[in-house]
Amino acid sequence: MAVELPTESRLTDRKRAAIVAAAVKEFEACGFDNTSMNRIAETAEVSKRTVYNHFESKDALFLAIIEELLETTESLPDFPHEPDRNLADQLAENARHVVELFTSSSFQGLVRVTLSRFLMSPHLAQQTIGDQKRFRVRLVRWLEQASAAGRLQMEDTEFAAAQFCGLLQAFTFWPQVFGIEPMPAAAEKERIIQSAVEMFLKQYAV
Structure with a gap:
């Protein structure tokens, strides 16, 4: 029987996935060096703090x-x-x-x-x-x-x-x-x- 994750965990996973997807979109469009964490947060529709809660740096996001x-x-x-x-x-x-x-x-x-x-x-x-x-x-x-x-x-x-x-x-x-x-x-x-x-x-x- 599958164990259902708590609502908060599912929301966190969705936010993380949205951040990674936004990073892919922005890195592809603007390049790694020209993309800011602010821009990634805007594209992912989350706060900059949320981005940093998941990824301590742009390099960490790239590794993801x-x-x-x-x-x-x-x-x-x-x-x-x-x-x-x-x-x-x-x-x-x-x-x-x-x-x-x-x-x-x-x-x-x-x-x-x-x-x-x-x-x-x-x-x-x-x-x-x-x-x-x-x-x-x-x-x-x-x-x-x-x-x-x-x-x-x-x-x-x-x-x-x-x-x-x-x-x-x-x-x-x-x-x-x-x-x-x-x-x-x-x-x-x-x-x-x-x-x-x-x-x-x-x-x-x-």
Whole structure:
């Protein structure tokens, strides 16, 4: 049975979420350095004191945005290898989850905010994000299982996972993050996914 949080706790959580959302909006529009805590409070429709009750500084607020980005990325569903199911169908199903995340406006907003700061402070990216392998752990696990079952053949599952994600990112992530291309329509997303799956399995399927 779920435990219902007290009304005050739910209100506090909503205010915190509103502050983070306001920070993302303002950082994306004006940049980290040009955004004040006053402006964030106004956008979140809370007092400046409330902002500081949740976050002692703008840097602390930025770290909260990074945490939200990581949590969003790591919320993708797990997908264990199914020995009796077509490999292409399994890989395409996973790719659809990944592409939906990549093309989410909220996720792209988080990425733009963090990327702009990381470009100015590369050491901050290493300290907070660290190794990108954590984002591909589910795919790597699936590749290892499929390889152990004799259905795929590859020397380096980490490398192969990065390749597959790169095929998707090239069309559904980076061009949109930088505003070069619009978000692909549903039919185009599926075409990108099917093409990536076909290319990948042509290289690694036994």
